Amino acid sequence: GAVVSQHPSWVICKSGTSVKIECRSLDFQATTMFWYRQFPKQSLMLMATSNEGSKATYEQGVEKDKFLINHASLTLSTLTVTSAHPEDSSFYICSAPLAGVSYNEQFFGPGTRLTVL
């Protein structure tokens, strides 16, 4: 099956710093990738849709200047949390749909656990 990787798996940073999370599709090309955030005991919350070669589409309430998304190639999307604060601590998950399959199944990366001190 299709594989999506994320790096890093976990990161601890100081308040005010920026953190970059990478999402890679390892064995397929992904023109679209999705970034989710998940707080403990809650479901996935879509933050933004990353589109290769164009600007990301952000969901309502998600600050585009705080959560910078770059989809530079067909296999890589990055999410940068700028000026991180403790309330940004969460589990960040990316996913990529496998185009060409009849139902556009999304394959998830393993997630990145961010802790902001």
Add this chain to the structure above:
Amino acid sequence: GQNIDQPTEMTATEGAIVQINCTYQTSGFNGLFWYQQHAGEAPTFLSYNVLDGLEEKGRFSSFLSRSKGYSYLLLKELQMKDSASYLCAAMDSNYQLIWGAGTKLIIKP
């Protein structure tokens, strides 16, 4: 608005059968997904339904009724490793997934 409803938590016994229900309201419909998520891990795909009826895959089956906006995930011969959260998600007309809050399934020996 778009909405997915599923129970917050369910408890079942090892070896038994459990059914997790999900109702949905979306703008357009392009299918219903079930994902399994163990604590601290990303979701993994279980099933997809777009036509009415039952799809069986080993110990897991998923059912869809489009007219009722209803789906269920049926887990048979429960094993301790099935303890996880089960996420229901409906795909809307823009091919975006609308997620339920997940059902935490607790399996007891």
